[in-house]
Amino acid sequence: MVESRKMKLGAFLPAPGHHVAAWRHPESVPNGGHDFEHYLNITQTAERGKFDMIFLSDGNGVRTHYKNEDELSRQGRMVHFEPITLLSALAVTTKHIGLTATASTTYNEPFHLARKFASLDHLSNGRSGWNVVTSVTDAEAQNFNLDQQPDHATRYRRAGEFMEVAHGLWGSWEDDAFLYDKQSGRFFDPSKLHILNHKGEFFSVKGPLNIARPPQGHPVIVQAGSSADGQAFAAKWAEVIFTAHQSLDQAQAFYTSIKSQAERIGRNPHEVVVMPGVFPMVGRTREEANEKYESLQELIDPVVGLGLLTGLLGDVDISGYPVDGPLPELPETQGSTSRQQLVYEEAMKKGLTIRQLYMSVAGARGHKAIIGTPTDIADELEEWFVHKGADGFNIMPPYLPGGLHDFVDLVVPELQRRGLFRTEYEGTTLRENLGLVKPAHPSSHPVKI
Amino acid sequence: MVESRKMKLGAFLPAPGHHVAAWRHPESVPNGGHDFEHYLNITQTAERGKFDMIFLSDGNGVRTHYKNEDELSRQGRMVHFEPITLLSALAVTTKHIGLTATASTTYNEPFHLARKFASLDHLSNGRSGWNVVTSVTDAEAQNFNLDQQPDHATRYRRAGEFMEVAHGLWGSWEDDAFLYDKQSGRFFDPSKLHILNHKGEFFSVKGPLNIARPPQGHPVIVQAGSSADGQAFAAKWAEVIFTAHQSLDQAQAFYTSIKSQAERIGRNPHEVVVMPGVFPMVGRTREEANEKYESLQELIDPVVGLGLLTGLLGDVDISGYPVDGPLPELPETQGSTSRQQLVYEEAMKKGLTIRQLYMSVAGARGHKAIIGTPTDIADELEEWFVHKGADGFNIMPPYLPGGLHDFVDLVVPELQRRGLFRTEYEGTTLRENLGLVKPAHPSSHPVKI
Numbered sequence: 001m002v003e004s005r006k007m008k009l010g011a012f013l014p015a016p017g018h019h020v021a022a023w024r025h026p027e028s029v030p031n032g033g034h035d036f037e038h039y040l041n042i043t044q045t046a047e048r049g050k051f052d053m054i055f056l057s058d059g060n061g062v063r064t065h066y067k068n069e070d071e072l073s074r075q076g077r078m079v080h081f082e083p084i085t086l087l088s089a090l091a092v093t094t095k096h097i098g099l100t101a102t103a104s105t106t107y108n109e110p111f112h113l114a115r116k117f118a119s120l121d122h123l124s125n126g127r128s129g130w131n132v133v134t135s136v137t138d139a140e141a142q143n144f145n146l147d148q149q150p151d152h153a154t155r156y157r158r159a160g161e162f163m164e165v166a167h168g169l170w171g172s173w174e175d176d177a178f179l180y181d182k183q184s185g186r187f188f189d190p191s192k193l194h195i196l197n198h199k200g201e202f203f204s205v206k207g208p209l210n211i212a213r214p215p216q217g218h219p220v221i222v223q224a225g226s227s228a229d230g231q232a233f234a235a236k237w238a239e240v241i242f243t244a245h246q247s248l249d250q251a252q253a254f255y256t257s258i259k260s261q262a263e264r265i266g267r268n269p270h271e272v273v274v275m276p277g278v279f280p281m282v283g284r285t286r287e288e289a290n291e292k293y294e295s296l297q298e299l300i301d302p303v304v305g306l307g308l309l310t311g312l313l314g315d316v317d318i319s320g321y322p323v324d325g326p327l328p329e330l331p332e333t334q335g336s337t338s339r340q341q342l343v344y345e346e347a348m349k350k351g352l353t354i355r356q357l358y359m360s361v362a363g364a365r366g367h368k369a370i371i372g373t374p375t376d377i378a379d380e381l382e383e384w385f386v387h388k389g390a391d392g393f394n395i396m397p398p399y400l401p402g403g404l405h406d407f408v409d410l411v412v413p414e415l416q417r418r419g420l421f422r423t424e425y426e427g428t429t430l431r432e433n434l435g436l437v438k439p440a441h442p443s444s445h446p447v448k449i
Numbered sequence: 450m451v452e453s454r455k456m457k458l459g460a461f462l463p464a465p466g467h468h469v470a471a472w473r474h475p476e477s478v479p480n481g482g483h484d485f486e487h488y489l490n491i492t493q494t495a496e497r498g499k500f501d502m503i504f505l506s507d508g509n510g511v512r513t514h515y516k517n518e519d520e521l522s523r524q525g526r527m528v529h530f531e532p533i534t535l536l537s538a539l540a541v542t543t544k545h546i547g548l549t550a551t552a553s554t555t556y557n558e559p560f561h562l563a564r565k566f567a568s569l570d571h572l573s574n575g576r577s578g579w580n581v582v583t584s585v586t587d588a589e590a591q592n593f594n595l596d597q598q599p600d601h602a603t604r605y606r607r608a609g610e611f612m613e614v615a616h617g618l619w620g621s622w623e624d625d626a627f628l629y630d631k632q633s634g635r636f637f638d639p640s641k642l643h644i645l646n647h648k649g650e651f652f653s654v655k656g657p658l659n660i661a662r663p664p665q666g667h668p669v670i671v672q673a674g675s676s677a678d679g680q681a682f683a684a685k686w687a688e689v690i691f692t693a694h695q696s697l698d699q700a701q702a703f704y705t706s707i708k709s710q711a712e713r714i715g716r717n718p719h720e721v722v723v724m725p726g727v728f729p730m731v732g733r734t735r736e737e738a739n740e741k742y743e744s745l746q747e748l749i750d751p752v753v754g755l756g757l758l759t760g761l762l763g764d765v766d767i768s769g770y771p772v773d774g775p776l777p778e779l780p781e782t783q784g785s786t787s788r789q790q791l792v793y794e795e796a797m798k799k800g801l802t803i804r805q806l807y808m809s810v811a812g813a814r815g816h817k818a819i820i821g822t823p824t825d826i827a828d829e830l831e832e833w834f835v836h837k838g839a840d841g842f843n844i845m846p847p848y849l850p851g852g853l854h855d856f857v858d859l860v861v862p863e864l865q866r867r868g869l870f871r872t873e874y875e876g877t878t879l880r881e882n883l884g885l886v887k888p889a890h891p892s893s894h895p896v897k898i
Contacts, residue, residue, distance in 0.1 A: 030629035069639035076636045082568035088537035111592040119531035142655035143560040180479035185750045187525045190518035206591035301634045
């Protein structure tokens with residue numbers, strides 16, 4: 001069977017790489033979070049590999065609730081560029097690759113975010129993406145006048161209204177609203193200006209936005225929540241879904257479920273691009289791949305491993321339990337419920353001790369790890385892609401820049417040889433490369449004075 | 450007398466230029482607000498002219514309260530890039546020039562703004578500036594859950610607390626906090642991490658900031674408020690003060706007053722750089738300069754002129770008064786009280802009709818206009834500079850790019866010839882070029898767990 005679909009690829013690029021010990025890798029740039037040349041290098045490498053986009057995760061705080069100063073001092077990657085400023089700089093130093101930033105609907109105002117993403121979309125000529133998150137830590141809440149984060153349901157209700165306001169603001173001006181008629185003195189056609197006048201539970205926003213409609217209509221909306229609320233949100237709003245699965249079965253079940261949820265509310269399921277995370281450790285031989293993996297695993301500081309696991313479990317304190325014993329039963333959390341469940345189930349299924357569990361999640365953090373040759377990795381990606389577990393993948397290089405170079409130089413050519421991945425960018429915008437149509441201007445009433 | 454001080458120069462760069470009819474000028478780029486190439490061109494021109502910085506004004510809304518759609522449609526420059534994203538892109542495509550963005554303390558959260566300016570400072574290797582404003586329109590308030598803006602005093606009280614929080618957050622990490630010690634696994638020295646734990650009237654912010662201390666310690670703080678509250682704020686926080694004066698007398702009085710206010714609260718008056726705005730219309734002859742000015746004046750649409758005047762008067766409705774009669778007495782406003790007063794006094798002093806007044810403010814908008822040859826302009830700048838009316842000037846080209854090219858090619862060489870202006874950048878950061886010292890790390894207690 002000839003596969004006519006093409007795989008989509010995102011590059012997940014925290015400065016040192018995805019593995020928790022990446023910053024200790026001999027090749028890594030440990031201060032890469034503040035080093036624009038490093039980001040330019042890895043972004044241009046991803047562009048050379050014809051990736052659809054790079055992807056920056058984000059939070060609005062630093063967790064400092066560790067047991068003591070020594071444990072705190074061992075946490076890497078606490079500091080880095082703010083993503084929208086960094087992507088603005090990358091927008092004018094790259095040509096093709098999409099630029100997706102994470103931003104929270106819980107601690108922002110829709111006018112600011114709608115405006116900044118519109119500005120990024122103009123600077124990049126239509127290559128912006130927004131990974132919508134509702135945030136998951138009290139450390140963030142405490143930077144915004146709160147003691148603890150709003151509960152899960154409230155965060156998602158606010159997120160939904162936030163999206164309505166943002167989409168409304170992006171429709172402030174029609175694409176051809178501006179006349180620039182020097183002769184008559186008419187700057188724009190007022191029948192193509194729309195005033196939002198939104199009043200809702202969380203927001204009262206009049207509009208219009210003080211920037212023209214983004215070239216893509218709006219940034220590509222990316223979402224990664226996998227809880228019930230998260231899936232309902234994704235089915236309604238997301239155009240790209242980042243997700244985490246360990247097996248093809250799980251991936252297929254999610255793929256079918258999310259596409260049919262989208263279809264049930266009237267969306268075209270092809271316009272929801274499902275991209276599970278994959279942590280690839282590439283070797284020229286399997287032995288080399290395993291050695292590279294083990295040498296990174298050996299760099300895991302035990303206190304950091306335990307801290308990482310605590311975070312993945314929604315900040316449940318497990319420090320009182322023996323690390324060589326099993327995970328205790330977990331209470332309900334207001335953090336990321338889906339991630340907690342995924343990690344917990346994995347531990348139960350495999351009968352892992354706490355230590356074994358944190359070692360196993362330190363690399364891929366709940367995402368699928370593939371350790372092997374370019375052929376091994378291409379085989380697995382092909383299987384998931386062809387059997388509808390994925391429309392593409394969010395590639396999480398273990399360390400940077402080496403882990404990305406390996407993927408671009410060794411795995412991408414193999415995917416291209418099999419006809420699974422592009423050899424040239426199809427379009428000029430992120431939306432075009434992802435096979436998504438530009439949304440029609442939302443119909444609403446023009447300004448009336 | 451040999452003048453040892455050097456003049457500082459900022460370039461005020463709204464996309465079409467400062468004159469209200471600039472976008473209708475035959476040379477102007479009317480869609481320049483969304484055209485990165487246009488901004489790169491004018492910023493590189495300012496850098497070629499050894500300007501200390503470019504300066505972007507900003508607001509978080511579009512005024513739509515005009516009498517009818519036709520009047521609305523004649524308002525230019527309603528849409529443009531968001532400044533911090535635009536300056537991030539310019540940070541990596543320029544080398545020397547400072548990059549100053551306006552941002553409001555009334556409609557932002559300190560964690561976000563402190564973080565974004567820190568990120569811009571890292572991207573530019575120490576060339577960021579922040580023009581702190583408290584905003585002046587209800588149109589902005591209505592995009593942020595309010596019906597009307599908070600009153601003047603409340604806005605300034607919030608601004609003061611905002612600055613305390615922002616400065617505290619910029620001190621989260623000492624300059625040498627990061628060890629990046631791959632061998633021992635220690636990422637940073639915890640004795641050099643500071644937790645803010647701010648709790649005040651408007652903000653409760655724990656910190657720390659998730660980005661390293663900015664290369665400049667913090668962005669250069671710019672301020673333009675001239676009311677009593679504005680001056681008190683500037684004396685306390687500002688490192689650069691943008692101001693507006695029509696005569697050397699006025700400029701000297703302000704210069705002396707603001708420097709002594711700063712000195713009284715323990716600051717070095719040399720570290721408050723006073724830069725009045727200047728609107729230069731450069732001609733190779735005086736006749737040419739006058740002709741260029743008149744040809745721009747002829748492009749002023751009467752409804753736009755009247756609307757501009759209304760805005761400068763704090764949105765006081767004067768539409769019921771005959772345009773060829775005098776300005777009525779004005780009620781108190783919650784907008785920019787200092788600007789209202791300046792414009793009102795100018796009208797009274799010269800006995801201007803409403804029409805004469807809007808024609809006179811359409812170009813320079815309350816700032817000093819100098820229409821003449823490069824020698825004329827250099828003479829006036831030199832007089833203000835030498836006689837302590839100014840430490841430098843915020844140059845407001847009437848139209849772009851032409852008005853800036855004229856200044857850089859004709860006036861800057863004349864200032865350099867007289868020894869008043871640099872021929873090479875003195876330092877690598879904006880702070881160094883302005884002659885400002887990097888602030889010491891604020892003393893506070895390191896993190897304790």
